[in-house]
Amino acid sequence: MSALLSIGEFSRLTHVSVKALRHYDDVGLLAPAEIDPDTGYRFYATAQVPTAQLIRRFRDLDMPLDDIRAVLAAPDVAGRDTALLIHLRRMEERLSATQDTVASLRALLEGHSIGPASAIERRRVGATTALAITERVRWDDAEAWLADAYAHINAVLESEGGGAVRAGSDGALYPPPFFEAHEGDVTAFVPIAAPVAVRGSIEPVQLPAADLAVALHVGSFADLDTTYGRLGTYVAEQFIGVDGPIRELYLDPTQTEVCWPVRNVSPQR
Amino acid sequence: MSALLSIGEFSRLTHVSVKALRHYDDVGLLAPAEIDPDTGYRFYATAQVPTAQLIRRFRDLDMPLDDIRAVLAAPDVAGRDTALLIHLRRMEERLSATQDTVASLRALLEGHSIGPASAIERRRVGATTALAITERVRWDDAEAWLADAYAHINAVLESEGGGAVRAGSDGALYPPPFFEAHEGDVTAFVPIAAPVAVRGSIEPVQLPAADLAVALHVGSFADLDTTYGRLGTYVAEQFIGVDGPIRELYLDPTQTEVCWPVRNVSPQR
DNA sequence: TTGCTCCTCACGTCACGTGAGGTGGC
DNA sequence: TTGCTCCTCACGTCACGTGAGGTGGC
Numbered sequence: 001m002s003a004l005l006s007i008g009e010f011s012r013l014t015h016v017s018v019k020a021l022r023h024y025d026d027v028g029l030l031a032p033a034e035i036d037p038d039t040g041y042r043f044y045a046t047a048q049v050p051t052a053q054l055i056r057r058f059r060d061l062d063m064p065l066d067d068i069r070a071v072l073a074a075p076d077v078a079g080r081d082t083a084l085l086i087h088l089r090r091m092e093e094r095l096s097a098t099q100d101t102v103a104s105l106r107a108l109l110e111g112h113s114i115g116p117a118s119a120i121e122r123r124r125v126g127a128t129t130a131l132a133i134t135e136r137v138r139w140d141d142a143e144a145w146l147a148d149a150y151a152h153i154n155a156v157l158e159s160e161g162g163g164a165v166r167a168g169s170d171g172a173l174y175p176p177p178f179f180e181a182h183e184g185d186v187t188a189f190v191p192i193a194a195p196v197a198v199r200g201s202i203e204p205v206q207l208p209a210a211d212l213a214v215a216l217h218v219g220s221f222a223d224l225d226t227t228y229g230r231l232g233t234y235v236a237e238q239f240i241g242v243d244g245p246i247r248e249l250y251l252d253p254t255q256t257e258v259c260w261p262v263r264n265v266s267p268q269r
Numbered sequence: 270m271s272a273l274l275s276i277g278e279f280s281r282l283t284h285v286s287v288k289a290l291r292h293y294d295d296v297g298l299l300a301p302a303e304i305d306p307d308t309g310y311r312f313y314a315t316a317q318v319p320t321a322q323l324i325r326r327f328r329d330l331d332m333p334l335d336d337i338r339a340v341l342a343a344p345d346v347a348g349r350d351t352a353l354l355i356h357l358r359r360m361e362e363r364l365s366a367t368q369d370t371v372a373s374l375r376a377l378l379e380g381h382s383i384g385p386a387s388a389i390e391r392r393r394v395g396a397t398t399a400l401a402i403t404e405r406v407r408w409d410d411a412e413a414w415l416a417d418a419y420a421h422i423n424a425v426l427e428s429e430g431g432g433a434v435r436a437g438s439d440g441a442l443y444p445p446p447f448f449e450a451h452e453g454d455v456t457a458f459v460p461i462a463a464p465v466a467v468r469g470s471i472e473p474v475q476l477p478a479a480d481l482a483v484a485l486h487v488g489s490f491a492d493l494d495t496t497y498g499r500l501g502t503y504v505a506e507q508f509i510g511v512d513g514p515i516r517e518l519y520l521d522p523t524q525t526e527v528c529w530p531v532r533n534v535s536p537q538r
Numbered sequence: 539t540t541g542c543t544c545c546t547c548a549c550g551t552c553a554c555g556t557g558a559g560g561t562g563g564c
Numbered sequence: 565t566t567g568c569t570c571c572t573c574a575c576g577t578c579a580c581g582t583g584a585g586g587t588g589g590c
Contacts, residue, residue, distance in 0.1 A: 005505055006543075006544075007544075008445060008449050009505065009510070011449045012445060012449065012497070012501060013497055013502065013505070014497070015448060015494050017408075017448075017449060017450060018449045018450065018544090019579095019580060019581060019582090020581095022546095022580095023580055023581095027579090036588095039545075039588060039589090040545055040546080041544060041545075042545090046505055046506060049498040049501070049502060050498065053494050053495070053498055056494065057370060057377075057494075059579085060367070060370050061367065064579090065579070081378045081379075084374075085375070085378055085379070088371060088375055088378070091371060092371055095364070095368060095371065098329070098330065098364060099364060101326060102330065102357060102360060104326075105327075105330075105353075105357060106354070109350050109353050109354055109357070110354070111350075176277060179280050179281040179286075180277050180280045180281065180286060180287045181287065181288070181555090225284050225322050225325065225326075228284060229282055229283065229322055232278070232281060232282035232315075233272075233282065236274055236278065236282070236315055237271075237272045237315060241278070246281070275569075275570080276569090276570075277569070286554085288553095288554060288555060289553080289554065289555095292553065292554055292555095296553090305562095308562060308570075308571075309561095309570080310570060310571075311570085311571090328553085333553090334552085334553070450581090540590100541590095542588105542590090543587100543588090543590105544587080544588080544589100545585105545586080545587070546584105546585090546586085546587105547584090547585090548582105548583090548584085549582085550580105550581080550583095551578105551579100551580090551582095552577105552578095552579105553577100553578105554576105554577090555575105555576080556574105556576070556577095557575085557576095558573090559571105559573090560570105560571080560573105561571070561572105562569090562570080563569090563570105564566100564567095
């Protein structure tokens with residue numbers, strides 16, 4: 001009962017362009033039900049319409065073809081739909097991040113400045129004992145990766161056997177390549193009162209002492225760049241910058257301290 | 270007071286990658302404040318930080334570099350911000366369309382089928398007098414273009430002098446290339462009781478008579494493809510398709526009739 | 539026969555990312 | 565001197581779009 005359609009007819013039915021259909025055939029995402037061996041004409045079955053529409057909808061959401069292919073290859077329909085729903089949830093998260101971007105951009109342009117900018121503070125921190133996870137992370141994955149990392153570390157802190165006791169807010173170290181190439185070895189850490197032994201990817205570490213210029217960022221992560229700009233401009237104009245990773249300390253969901261490595265300015269001797 | 274920063278420092282301050290900064294220089298979007306004539310080293314002023322951050326935020330929203338450049342070139346800051354807000358509004362619209370896509374995809378996958386599908390009706394329509402605007406339109410621009418077109422036509426209908434009287438719902442004709450190449454000559458029309466003379470891009474036209482298979486689509490435009498699939502499959506499996514544009518009739522905001530050209534099936538003689 | 543739809547290359551587009559190979563200042 | 569940051573090509577990537585040039589069926 002499944003009739004065959006020319007590529008043009010199939011395009012009108014599915015709202016997928018002819019060029020896209022040929023491309024999906026080329027890359028093995030959606031092959032026509034039949035190809036005329038003499039003419040090379042592609043013929044699609046009406047039964048392929050829902051698949052093509054599914055592809056179109058996910059492409060509308062910018063899902064990569066490889067991801068779509070992987071998900072369509074699921075052995076059964078239930079598994080496939082579960083996989084699709086997982087992807088959909090990820091897209092919903094991205095979408096809400098995009099909305100934050102839009103909202104904060106609008107606020108910026110409409111000139112509701114983001115409240116009084118906090119003063120920049122100079123601070124010397126000593127070496128810090130912490131539980132940490134370090135991994136190569138790409139810019140776009142950082143937020144999700146961090147949430148994951150803290151969940152792991154917290155699981156250790158809450159297990160009775162370990163004896164690790166939290167001694168400060170969640171924090172992270174971002175090395176220059178993370179900003180300059182949008183990929184680098186990020187360290188998520190939680191300070192603890194005393195060193196303990198742990199297994200797995202979590203390591204007990206000693207964060208080195210450092211002199212820092214610190215700005216408190218209040219508000220959404222979408223606005224973090226404004227605080228970076230303010231703090232970095234200050235450091236540059238004072239000519240006090242030194243090498244080293246930038247630290248962020250997550251005091252609570254709306255307050256983040258951004259810490260820039262600077263020269264020591266304690267009384268000269 | 271504006272200090273100079275190396276490209277790496279500027280990258281950390283603005284969260285724009287080094288490769289992107291070099292690219293923005295190459296295409297003339299953001300040139301460094303200074304370039305060392307001997308080494309070619311780029312140096313950016315701290316005063317350029319806000320511009321770079323603005324670019325980054327709009328790129329996060331996928332605004333094309335050309336659009337960003339155009340908007341940054343505005344003669345004064347007020348004009349620039351107005352232009353940016355206009356772009357922002359467009360993005361908010363796209364964002365809400367994306368949310369519709371996600372919501373309808375979720376509903377589809379979770380198996381809440383979209384209510385009982387309406388029956389497919391065969392209908393013969395006679396030639397129709399209408400006020401119409403025809404223009405080459407790209408797929409992605411269609412919805413905004415249509416809204417514009419109906420606004421223009423309605424303005425004529427509401428002007429006393431013309432004497433044109435609405436005689437049916439808003440409608441549109443979509444030729445095959447609109448689906449197959451995602452660009453084609455779309456006609457937006459409003460049926461009127463009797464021909465009138467108008468000026469400008471609006472033309473009085475006679476839409477040809479046609480035999481149509483008609484399906485009523487209830488719900489969001491994001492789901493229109495399901496009705497196209499159902500109707501097109503029906504037409505294909507009955508082997509009754511003929512050439513001609515597809516019509517859509519916008520009965521009200523949630524009900525759209527999709528009309529597929531088919532062979533006449535009136536009693537043979 | 540004519541026009542229409544379809545075909546296959548080959549190349550272009552957009553916004554960078556990825557290396558290769560090399561230089562200047564501390 | 566060494567390593568680090570920066571430089572300029574040249575090419576790759578992703579998902580198609582844009583033609584050019586050509587064929588088959590009504």
